[in-house]
Amino acid sequence: MRDDPHLDGHERLTASGRERIARTTLHDELVARLRDLIVEGELAPGTRVPERILCERFGVSRTPLREALKVLASEGLLELLPNRGATVARLTVADLEELFPVMGALEALAGELACARISDEEIAEIRALHYQMVLHYTRRELPAYFRLNQSIHERIMTAAGNPTLARMYRSLAGRIRRARYIANMSRARWERAVEEHEAILDALARRDAPRLARILKQHLQNKYETVKESLQAQDGTASQDDRRRPSHSA
Amino acid sequence: MRDDPHLDGHERLTASGRERIARTTLHDELVARLRDLIVEGELAPGTRVPERILCERFGVSRTPLREALKVLASEGLLELLPNRGATVARLTVADLEELFPVMGALEALAGELACARISDEEIAEIRALHYQMVLHYTRRELPAYFRLNQSIHERIMTAAGNPTLARMYRSLAGRIRRARYIANMSRARWERAVEEHEAILDALARRDAPRLARILKQHLQNKYETVKESLQAQDGTASQDDRRRPSHSA
DNA sequence: TCATTATGAATTGCATGCAATCTCTTGTGG
DNA sequence: CCACAAGAGATTGCATGCAATTCATAATGA
Secondary structure, eight states, X not given: OOSOOOOSTTSOOOSSSSOSSOOOOHHHHHHHHHHHHHHTTSSOTTOEEOHHXXXXXXXXXXXXXXXXXXXXXXXXXXXXETTTEEEEOOOOHHHHHXXXXXXXXXXXXXXXXXXXXXXXXXXXHHHHHHHHHHHHHHXXXXXXXXXXXXXXXXXXXXXXXXXXXXXXXXXXXXXXXXXXGTOOOOHHXXXXXXXXXHHHHHHXXXXXXXXXXXXXXXXXXHHHHHHHHHHHHHHXXXXXXXXXXXXXXX | OOSOXXXXXOOOOOOOSSOOSOOOSHHHHHHHXXXXXXXXXXXXXXXXXXXXXXXXXXXXXXXXXXXXHHHHHHHTSEEEETTTEEEEOOOOHHHHHHHHHHHHHHHHHHHHHHXXXXXXXXXXXXXXXXXXXXXXXXXXXXXXXXXHHHHHHHXXXXXXXXXXXXXXXXXXXXXXXXXXXXXXXXXXXXHHHHHHHHHHHHHHHTTOHHHHHHHHHHHHHHHHHHHHHHHHHHHHHSSSGGGTOOOOOO
């Protein structure tokens, strides 16, 4: 049970106060909230998601909800079987093997584009985030590290100034992020990741587009290796446990 | 005036990967058919698309239609304004400037992956398509050339064996394809494009992944230049005309 | 004449209802 | 005891209805 799972319900929105974002329609709001629920892991992969449950949870009727389900299915977060309802898409090793190279290509492109457009100030901001991230690394604070890490990649993506690219990136990132609960970085991996980030920052500061692209691509490749090993190790020990949700750590 | 009301029996196999079941639901079928209508240019960019019209056209009620509209909007083919209905998304020069680099990155990745997996037989098939395309080039048969061209890129994408990548690629390709009506290739550009395709085939046959990636990326970049020049030339002569009707000349 | 407003029609957003399909339990025969 | 079938209950797919918003057109006033 989460905090205030109900939308405004029947009470018609009076545009005063309560709405932070200018989200005008119910289905758009539902898409956003359901996506969060899935990406944040509250709705575990493989879970069946009956319309009725969600309708009650959000206090809406089935029509806008179903519209939202269709959108999320087209994003790959849900699987929709005709007459059989929606299930949260599972994330198999095969899926990750597909997703990471694409992420790598998109991030590499973002890096290239960013090199051509980024301002000194933006670089300074990223540098600040970077060293804060390094601090969390030295303190072994994984959740905070993840948050900063994600933030840095997000900044580079923004600096690329290509909304289409950013949209695709975020879509993939949302799918992949669900895997972070199951990826246990070894000490060595973590150190290497930080080193790579150091190189990313350096290439970005020098506006060395080809190098940044190469590093980012490799960075994603390594990330995949980490996740894959971790996943395979878990498969060996606890085969069915991925159905249950590990603790919320990030 | 419902054209072809038997939507259900269609069984389109556009499925990349996991969709084994034939399309049985109305909204899925509607998504596919509406997408075709938009991509093929039958629904011109900027056109308002009232639900009522589409309902009559397809002989369905508003519920499944609206579900389809939401999905197409999330793909970027439609723009949905709250309480104001759907319009076919316009394709501005700025949009193309965003789309082509992403396409380039995705195709480059596809080329790389394909080099690692493609069979001799698949290469032979692509070679056959290539030379048929060249034939159409020598005969100056643009529509047929386009078709074969598209087919070749599609084959490379398939050979990459990455359904996620393919899905993103097709989504972008659908959006970009609508621009082909307005892109007039000069003789020199066309020749160069064919040369590039020659190089693509060569790199693929040698499984030279880095080179293929480089060529594909450049190929897309050149394509963008072509479209851009053509578009700017048209902007010069008929500044506002693209708002009303793009010429149907495929 | 032009700008502004008022009013009715059309369109959208959402809720609800009904038929078709699926699921799960119970019962029957081998 | 197991396999299979039948039926009730639940769930999905789609159509329709109603309220709210937008759009179009006419009317009013400066």
